[in-house]
Amino acid sequence: MRRVLPPLNPLRSFEAAARHLSFTLAARELSVSQVAVSRQVAVLEEYLEVALFERGARSLQLTAEGARLMSGLTVAFSELERAVSQVSMRGRRNVVSVQCYTTFAQWWLIPRLAAFRKAHPEIEVRLTASLEPVNFARQNLDAVIASAPGDPQTQTSEFLTPCHLLPVCSPALLADVSEPLTPEDVGRFTMLHSLSRPCAWDAWVDSAGCHTVVTTRGLRFENSAMAFDAALGGMGVAMGIQELVQHHLDSGQLVSPFGHVYRSPGGYYIVRPSHRPTSAATDAFLRWLLEQAQPLR
Numbered sequence: 239m240r241r242v243l244p245p246l247n248p249l250r251s252f253e254a255a256a257r258h259l260s261f262t263l264a265a266r267e268l269s270v271s272q273v274a275v276s277r278q279v280a281v282l283e284e285y286l287e288v289a290l291f292e293r294g295a296r297s298l299q300l301t302a303e304g305a306r307l308m309s310g311l312t313v314a315f316s317e318l319e320r321a322v323s324q325v326s327m328r329g330r331r332n333v334v335s336v337q338c339y340t341t342f343a344q345w346w347l348i349p350r351l352a353a354f355r356k357a358h359p360e361i362e363v364r365l366t367a368s369l370e371p372v373n374f375a376r377q378n379l380d381a382v383i384a385s386a387p388g389d390p391q392t393q394t395s396e397f398l399t400p401c402h403l404l405p406v407c408s409p410a411l412l413a414d415v416s417e418p419l420t421p422e423d424v425g426r427f428t429m430l431h432s433l434s435r436p437c438a439w440d441a442w443v444d445s446a447g448c449h450t451v452v453t454t455r456g457l458r459f460e461n462s463a464m465a466f467d468a469a470l471g472g473m474g475v476a477m478g479i480q481e482l483v484q485h486h487l488d489s490g491q492l493v494s495p496f497g498h499v500y501r502s503p504g505g506y507y508i509v510r511p512s513h514r515p516t517s518a519a520t521d522a523f524l525r526w527l528l529e530q531a532q533p534l535r
Contacts (some may be wrong), residue, residue: 339380
């Protein structure tokens with residue numbers, strides 16, 4: 239069905255003039271003359287066959303019809319601006335907008351970002367954290383790091399890292415333990431649970447054959463990052479993600495004394511919209527991510 243719309247230039251001039259209640263300020267914003275704005279508004283009024291402004295000697299006020307039109311245009315222009323920004327590469331060629339999970343950001347990505355910045359000082363990385371499923375049609379994102387591949391109909395996915403689960407704790411928690419520990423011994427300690435991975439302890443216990451370990455007790459945290467921090471503080475044993483805590487294991491800040499590692503299904507994936515062109519900056523960042531993750535694959 240064909241849309242019946244007035245010319246867009248008069249609409250744009252009217253919207254600016256109505257927002258400022260001034261032809262002069264609207265002209266300054268649009269980089270045209272005050273006469274040009276006045277003429278464009280007159281064209282729109284003639285097209286609509288209504289007066290949109292009450293013009294005084296030193297004032298400009300909207301008529302009832304003008305106010306009604308302005309109300310609709312405010313919403314329409316905002317939606318138009320949002321839609322354009324979602325696909326436009328104008329002014330964004332050196333900006334990469336990425337979303338990932340809080341734990342992945344804090345324990346893996348952020349500690350490495352200084353190296354990327356040093357190698358690519360011209361590229362700005364804008365990082366957000368969320369557990370919500372991505373919607374590239376509504377979010378201004380170039381890529382997402384997710385725990386599963388995206389929809390192949392609209393998204394391109396690339397495997398980043400596997401996900402191995404193992405209990406981790408502070409060495410201080412084991413200060414009074416002299417004998418070697420087995421997976422069954424994990425039940426002797428306070429379990430630190432992540433609400434974002436509610437089945438992690440059950441999966442590890444089942445895979446280790448620890449049939450006497452009760453996984454329902456312990457302390458619960460909103461995400462794994464909080465649980466890892468609690469483990470660092472000696473509060474108990476967290477279910478670690480090896481790919482994220484390996485640096486802390488290597489440094490000795492965390493230990494994994496229970497002798498069993500569980501390979502969780504899936505892992506982490508780079509997901510990006512397949513319908514949108516990828517900028518050179520995004521390509522550089524995604525290549526760097528894959529290089530960083532290569533030792534883990």
